[in-house]
Amino acid sequence: MSSSSAAPGDGEKARASGGKPPMRDALVAAAFRLFLERGYEQTTVDDIVALAGVGRRSFFRYFPSKEDVVFPDHERCLADMEAFLAAGGEGDEPVARVCDAARLVLRMYAENPAFSVQRYRLTKKVPGLRAYELSVVWRYERALADYLRGRFAGRRDGTLRADVIAAAVVAAHNNALRSWLRSDGQGDAGAAVDHALGYVQSAFGASPVPPAAEGPEDVVVVVSRRGAPLWRVVQEIETTLGRD
Amino acid sequence: MSSSSAAPGDGEKARASGGKPPMRDALVAAAFRLFLERGYEQTTVDDIVALAGVGRRSFFRYFPSKEDVVFPDHERCLADMEAFLAAGGEGDEPVARVCDAARLVLRMYAENPAFSVQRYRLTKKVPGLRAYELSVVWRYERALADYLRGRFAGRRDGTLRADVIAAAVVAAHNNALRSWLRSDGQGDAGAAVDHALGYVQSAFGASPVPPAAEGPEDVVVVVSRRGAPLWRVVQEIETTLGRD
Numbered sequence: 001m002s003s004s005s006a007a008p009g010d011g012e013k014a015r016a017s018g019g020k021p022p023m024r025d026a027l028v029a030a031a032f033r034l035f036l037e038r039g040y041e042q043t044t045v046d047d048i049v050a051l052a053g054v055g056r057r058s059f060f061r062y063f064p065s066k067e068d069v070v071f072p073d074h075e076r077c078l079a080d081m082e083a084f085l086a087a088g089g090e091g092d093e094p095v096a097r098v099c100d101a102a103r104l105v106l107r108m109y110a111e112n113p114a115f116s117v118q119r120y121r122l123t124k125k126v127p128g129l130r131a132y133e134l135s136v137v138w139r140y141e142r143a144l145a146d147y148l149r150g151r152f153a154g155r156r157d158g159t160l161r162a163d164v165i166a167a168a169v170v171a172a173h174n175n176a177l178r179s180w181l182r183s184d185g186q187g188d189a190g191a192a193v194d195h196a197l198g199y200v201q202s203a204f205g206a207s208p209v210p211p212a213a214e215g216p217e218d219v220v221v222v223v224s225r226r227g228a229p230l231w232r233v234v235q236e237i238e239t240t241l242g243r244d
Numbered sequence: 245m246s247s248s249s250a251a252p253g254d255g256e257k258a259r260a261s262g263g264k265p266p267m268r269d270a271l272v273a274a275a276f277r278l279f280l281e282r283g284y285e286q287t288t289v290d291d292i293v294a295l296a297g298v299g300r301r302s303f304f305r306y307f308p309s310k311e312d313v314v315f316p317d318h319e320r321c322l323a324d325m326e327a328f329l330a331a332g333g334e335g336d337e338p339v340a341r342v343c344d345a346a347r348l349v350l351r352m353y354a355e356n357p358a359f360s361v362q363r364y365r366l367t368k369k370v371p372g373l374r375a376y377e378l379s380v381v382w383r384y385e386r387a388l389a390d391y392l393r394g395r396f397a398g399r400r401d402g403t404l405r406a407d408v409i410a411a412a413v414v415a416a417h418n419n420a421l422r423s424w425l426r427s428d429g430q431g432d433a434g435a436a437v438d439h440a441l442g443y444v445q446s447a448f449g450a451s452p453v454p455p456a457a458e459g460p461e462d463v464v465v466v467v468s469r470r471g472a473p474l475w476r477v478v479q480e481i482e483t484t485l486g487r488d
Contacts (some may be wrong), residue, residue: 009440017455064340083458099389130379131375131379134375134376134378134379134382135374135378138378157439160416160419160420160440160443161417161443163414163416163419164412164415164419164440164443164444164447166415166416167407167411167412167415168411168412168415170411171407171408171410171411171412172407172408174407175403175404175407175408176404196404196408199401199404199405199408200408203408203447203448204447
């Protein structure tokens with residue numbers, strides 16, 4: 001369930017003006033204060049709403065469960081990612097597009113480094129949160145893969161390429177993100193993610209969308225041992241080109 | 245916890261002779277019969293042990309929870325994968341080695357197609373099992389990534405390459421595995437996985453560990469437009485080989 005659809009009143013109004021509903025922020029702040037003081041398992045929803053000075057129903061209007069308050073921005077980020085991918089055109093290079101979509105996740109983390117680092121430490125300690133995070137990551141990966149499956153539709157190995165590239169993009173993004181979180185949010189997270197995504201683009205960037213059909217720009221690739229006699233190499237090329 | 249370490253008695257004896265403990269098999273069979281008849285959520289551990297004719301303690305000797313009985317072979321498979329990777333030497337091409345490790349998972353599924361297809365359908369219907377499966381997949385991916393991190397230690401972008409390649413291998417394997425499961429276990433799962441892993445090897449196979457030095461088996465690759473005149477191609481080869 002989207003957090004915005006669960007808050008149709010002032011929440012939507014705040015979204016429209018670019019801000020966030022203050023009650024929602026207050027609940028997140030109260031929750032993290034208690035998680036850090038007492039531990040995640042030892043904190044109940046009742047404790048959180050008591051500290052925030054609101055009722056239980058207000059909590060569940062914004063968050064389906066206690067786990068969701070730990071990741072308050074993922075639903076919005078996932079919706080932003082899907083909208084970004086849907087807004088793309090046929091002219092976009094597919095791998096570059098999913099890399100740009102992954103950068104939206106990084107931006108969410110980098111907007112608030114202190115909060116992101118706190119959450120990273122909390123998630124590492126609580127197995128239930130780690131499982132929740134895996135399911136969130138899986139949803140990002142599916143969004144990227146679904147987009148690529150659409151772009152590669154009808155091509156040979158289209159779904160295979162889509163799934164592999166989506167997984168590679170997510171792994172590269174998370175490798176750079178985790179390094180940044182482990183360094184307590186120091187350094188340039190954007191540059192690290194750009195570098196990591198560049199590696200994926202170098203592996204997959206051009207190949208997934210092959211040229212349409214054989215034409216005058218069709219190439220011949222000949223692989224030969226360096227020690228092979230020249231006449232043997234020429235014979236191989238002639239055979240390949242059908243000119244013998 | 246490993247299922248075999250939890251069953252130090254007749255379980256270990258059966259393992260040693262290549263079989264499986266009969267009580268463990270009986271519990272899995274009873275569980276799946278009830279899951280299919282009543283649904284997963286509606287089946288309790290008490291129902292399972294009653295049908296299998298054993299006590300509750302016997303169930304928990306083999307399975308830490310009800311979820312674990314759905315995936316009875318993953319702990320063994322993960323241990324096999326880690327042992328296989330640890331047994332490798334410096335001469336193994338790292339990407340080929342993790343592809344071979346992934347094939348161990350496929351083999352586990354292909355050993356018992358009917359059971360694997362039943363479980364696939366059950367897992368798709370029950371969100372809790374889907375989350376459990378994601379955590380299992382994550383552990384396989386970490387095992388592959390840890391091996392690659394060791395092999396790429398000291399190389400530029402070693403951990404990045406390791407994480408990306410491990411994710412790509414898992415995604416390729418799962419793409420082929422899911423196609424096979426959706427087809428009710430028809431067709432050659434091994435060939436489909438080989439094809440999928442071949443795609444990953446073509447993207448990453450050679451680059452992460454460059455060859456030691458140029459030698460007599462060094463190859464020359466010439467890429468030429470098909471329409472190019474033959475004399476031009478020969479000239480290019482001569483230049484490349486340094487024989488002009």
